[in-house]
Amino acid sequence: MHGIIRYTIIVHDLNELSTKHLLTMITALNKKHQKQVNKAYKYLEKYDQNNTLRDQADDQDDQKSFKKYDRICIDAFDKYLDALAELPKREADRIEKIYYK
Numbered sequence: 001m002h003g004i005i006r007y008t009i010i011v012h013d014l015n016e017l018s019t020k021h022l023l024t025m026i027t028a029l030n031k032k033h034q035k036q037v038n039k040a041y042k043y044l045e046k047y048d049q050n051n052t053l054r055d056q057a058d059d060q061d062d063q064k065s066f067k068k069y070d071r072i073c074i075d076a077f078d079k080y081l082d083a084l085a086e087l088p089k090r091e092a093d094r095i096e097k098i099y100y101k
Helices: 031-059 063-085 089-099
Strands: 004-013 016-026
Touching: 016 031, 016 089, 031 063, 031 089
Parallel strands: none
Antiparallel strands: 004 016
């Protein structure tokens, strides 16, 4: 079965259960590419999260935060492209198809 597997990590915070992080993993079409697929997906997710923060900083005219998140976005996207370059085209296309679905 190929697709998305989601894990929810529950943490205890002041005796209350809360969802802290939703970890998503895409299953590779070929098992030998799984590690690289996870790596590419991780950097794409990191880019997307920091891009949101960069947009918020830009909306608030916070140049210091904007520059910080811009650097993080550039670094994450470069690493994402490097990870994609090591994958076959069908695996790379599949990551983007599932992520932007």
